[in-house]
Amino acid sequence: MDEQLPILNPDGQYPDSVNSETVPPIVRFLPLQKALDLARANSLWPLTFGIACCAIEMMAASASRYDTDRFGAGVFRNSPRQADLMIVAGTVNLKMAPIIKRLYDQMPSPKWVIALGSCAICGGPFEQEDNYAVVQGVEKIVPVDIFVPGCPPRPEALIHAILELQERIKAGTTHALEPGAVAPVTEQPVEFVDLIERLKKQAQRKSAQ
């Protein structure tokens, strides 16, 4: 059994630092957790939700030629309460932002977010000095697992993102995994770097201190 992976607290949260030598867990969830992760990774149910141009490529990815059903991620749900993957496909604007946050909160945990297209990453072509309407990246509202660059990204790129997400779910390295997770709001604009890598680095820094 892999002792390095964190173990859930009784209240369902991952502890900040897990030291299994000093605190032996009473119940080990790890095998169950792994089985669950495997099941979840291979049956992602995305939320039907397109905001702008990128949504058309998302539809193309789910249609016959690209067919995300092959990877178990083709059951687009209309209700956030039945979905566990949010693909933010398009430009998030001022009026839309609270609604996206609300939809995210309505999705049951564990849940994951893919930011599809430059708009969802950083505002894309609408990141300009005179801008007043476009939120510069959906990461300011909900935590994002995978960023897919492109304007719009090709359907293959979305498929790649889904496969990558599946790998991370199986490895237990997505950061939005905790049940009852509440979206942290990032204050600063985030550069285009992989969030997981950043979180890992943070953890390393913490342990080094």
Added chain:
Amino acid sequence: MDAVVSPQTLHAAAKVLKAEHFALDAGIGVDRQPELEVLYLFKQFSDGARVRLRIRTDRELATLPTLATTYAGAEWYEREIIDMFGITFTDHPHPRPLLLPHYTSFHPLRKDFHGAPIVIPDDTIGIPEIDIQEALKQGHVAGSRSDFFLNMGPQHPSTHGVLRILLHVEGETVLGGRCHLGYSHRGTEKLAEKKQYVQFLPYTDRMDYLSPLNYNWGYAKILERATGIEPTPRAEVIRVIMAELARVASHLVWLGTYLLDLGAITPFLYTFEDREQILTIFERATGQRMTTSYIVAGGVRNDLYGTFVTEVSDLLKKLYKRLPEYEDLVMGNEIF
């Protein structure tokens, strides 16, 4: 005809136009520094006559009479102008923002506005209080107690995009509804102010992303008219072919998603495959599947590739055969 009218004579002028069966085409705000101007475009459909009424106001005062009492269609145009220029229209039936959130206080299309910080409010409630109050007011006018208000959208499978409608329903009967727009407003007009004409071309792709070539063309046409550039005959032919293909691709999306709404999932898979074939041609010709930026002022960006003609004629032959198949698939379907 182009006329500047005073606020007092606007109504009289509008009544004359209405008696002559002119339809309101658009209402546009213009910042003529220091004055603000509202431009109403009218069109007579029988012989295509056009009339432009301009009405001006002081920047500080920014108050004008509404046209919505004569032309009901002016309501939305004026609401947009309220958002963008901060002009108050007296006697306007619903003077509330159309595109911007209700809590903002800036007016983006005034020339002295230079961007605003993006502040997302903490509350994640989809229906602002002001909407509920408005709905309740309407409800009590209707008087029946069994009616209620239902929020539809902006995330709703059948609105396809981010339209939101506040529905007034009684049982299964829709008594009325109020549309709320602006969930996809990206401030393109403001961005255009600081761009050169060629720099703005890629934004036209993103206005109608289902048939970007047609929008490229519209924009290129404007530039050509303004500058007197003539495209070459070959470019014109390429434009027509490409724009027609884009139109067909756009209709295929419509057909697939419309039937999806009616509960037929299979046609969606067929139409998208056909669309993919058109997109493949686009990709070869323009380098992009969707955001093509291909039709530029003066012609097209690059010439077509060698096998374009045979590929398109093959595709068309295939599509012609597809049409009866689609009809069979839908109309000849027992459960449909």
